[in-house]
Amino acid sequence: MNIDQFTEVISSCRFCFMCRHLSAVGQASCRESDTPRVRALIADSVRMHPEKLADADFIDTFYRSDLSGANRCHCDGYHDGKGYDEVGLQLALRRDIVESGNAPEAVKKLADELEAGAKWQVAGSGDVLYFIDHYTAETPAIAESFGKLAAKKGIAFRTITGGCIGKALGVLGFVDRAEAVAKKFAEFVNGLNAKTLVVSNTAAYDALVNDFKGYGIALNVKVMHSSEFLAGLKLDYAKTGEKMSYLESDYLKNYVKNYPYPMELLKQMGVECEPFGTNEEESYTAGEGAVVLPRLHPELVTMLAERVKELAEGPLVTASPYTRMVLKGLNILTLEELAAKRAK
């Protein structure tokens, strides 16, 4: 089983409570099973009794998870950067569920859709590619803002629109199919002979810099999150002195690890950032890590979003189109939108 590679994580996390306060889905649902400890206990039960891999409630628990990296980062802080990889364990167990033929029908159906939708179109011209995935496309103002900002520096770019590049399939546990889709995307991109690939979607960014590397897939372009690209433009911004809260991206903070460019861009814009919520450790995620949680458990995403909404005190800015989408109704903008509003 894939979880056999995580025996140390299982042994350490199964009786450890020390990061439970950061489990976003656990805070929202208040269920004991939505915590790293119980997920490790389940993995331990499965390790000892493999037939339990078919337990429908165990399976549901793993697909309820927000896959937030906040717990792993907390653990890293107490282990010189080498904490126990409980997200890795969750992904391994999802993979075991899939490989044992126990994936729920809803998960299988979603995987088929994602695979079938893994097609991309390119338009425009230029050395820069801007990938507009489904979540980015949900808020058209994001891509429009990106275009306006690039135009200010006379940068021509091509857009890539389309579906899954492997991340969502991977988090569902279909790793072989995820790798095949990732290869297909890499071939598509490499065939475009561009220099830079920019993405707004934080999960896609993590896929391109971390997952692709794990698969041994090389891209012939420099990959950037849009915040890095926009910060590099060094545009002139109208400084309004408005106070905003930056809602961290789970991927950029906890997976890529403290990606600096969103803050750099906000600094360029002269935004006075107020801390969000009560602390810097919680991810305040609304399911970003699990990528497709709105499709599998929309009620959980609503609960997660409600918790964030309760804590929001003023205007918000986020680096994640996913977060922008699920927090619809709040006073929230992506970095692209804010930058476009402020650029002189």
Added chain:
Amino acid sequence: MQPAKDNYMYQMIRCELTDAVGAEFVNSGSADGLGHSIDYYWIPEMWHDRGNEPQRPDFVVHPGSTEEVAKVMKIANQYKIPVTPWGGGSGSQGGALPIYGGIILDMKRMNRVIEIDTSTLSVTCETGINAQHLEWAVEKAGYSTMHFPASIACATIGGFLAHRGTGVLSTKYGKIEDMVMSLEVVTPTGEIINTLPVPRHASGPDLTMMFLGSEGTLGVMTKVTLKIHPVPESRKFHAFLFPDMHTAMTAGAGLMHSRLQPCAIRLYDGPETAKLIKRVLGIDREGAYLVFGFDGPEKIVDLQMEQACEICRAAGPKEDLGSESGEAWWKNRYKFFYPPYMFHMPQAFGTLDTVATFSKIENVYWAMKKTVEENFPEATFIGHFSHWYDWGCMLYARFIFDKAPEDPAEAAALYNRVWDMAIRAAIREGGVINEHHGVGLKLGRLMKELYGPAMHVLEGLKAQLDPNNIMNPGKMGFKGV
């Protein structure tokens, strides 16, 4: 006992619970069942580790309000179903385990901060709130609860109230019972009551104190008003190494006798200094490590620190480890409780938490150490003294077997033998079990020996408040189902 799952009465009861709290808040799934079958007590952990299934609850119920708790209690009384309150589940004594099945009353939905009163300096909250979340909320308002236990990230405030928990700064700010102003409680029969709004009065015996430490056997604490404190301008630590535990204890007791106001004192015996202080703080010395701190206005902190260091120097330290070593301890205070620094399977381990006066505490230590080492030569005994008072301190002694028997019955028998012998040795020397972990399932059998005839008073209270014996039966030495 509640009917089996395939009995229609099981479904009838489920329907009533659903009516009380909502369908999504009554759970009988295997994942939550597993999660609630194991807390931080070694026995259920070992039971699971050996491939067995610890006792699971029949229902996990998540009430969202005091009124819902009351409704659940009335249903449970109607059918005489055991109810076990559950906060964070991080108790080490088995107090939250559903040993007779029944209902686990998971309190985590009741997690609201109701009011921060800045004129009284108090916070009122529901008891299912995670302690770290409460602290963060209070800090955002510019204050602190000053309750910093190792389990701050895991436990709920209700858990601390239930077993009289304590934090690292208890020497100045007190244990949880010193922090409580008043409580709202749902009695076992489903009545909602409030204790008096202030903690100091002469209006009869103190009901608040009666519920604190009752471990879910006398009712469900649903709301609490706690004192809060301004964030101190300064907090500083200093450490010394003493040639032996006795000399260090003389210094520690001297600090308390001086009536200075340290916020924390911790003294590690030789074996723990050699093992854990070396591993966690990287200080590789032979002797007894003593660390203490002060907080408040910086001028006062500095003055107290100077006085405290003089007391320690007069006691004959081996080495002044300075403030850097003290600050390192404070910075790493929680690290001791993370794997792999914390003891873990396949080890068998337990915290022989005992409290006694200064005149007795060293004898308690040596009696326990002798008992463990003579009767269980394969075990290691280490200890430190934390949570100091004007009159004595708490001994956080631990026994560790590198490997327990594989057979779960043999492992449990060995484990309980250590507890029985070590705790009886402590009681003989004037020690009290215990200071802040509680009694739970682990130590219930020793309560009669600890209390003597006074146990009947506690049993009478229990019978009066809980006539059907549904609240966490079989814990704290009270009778089971």
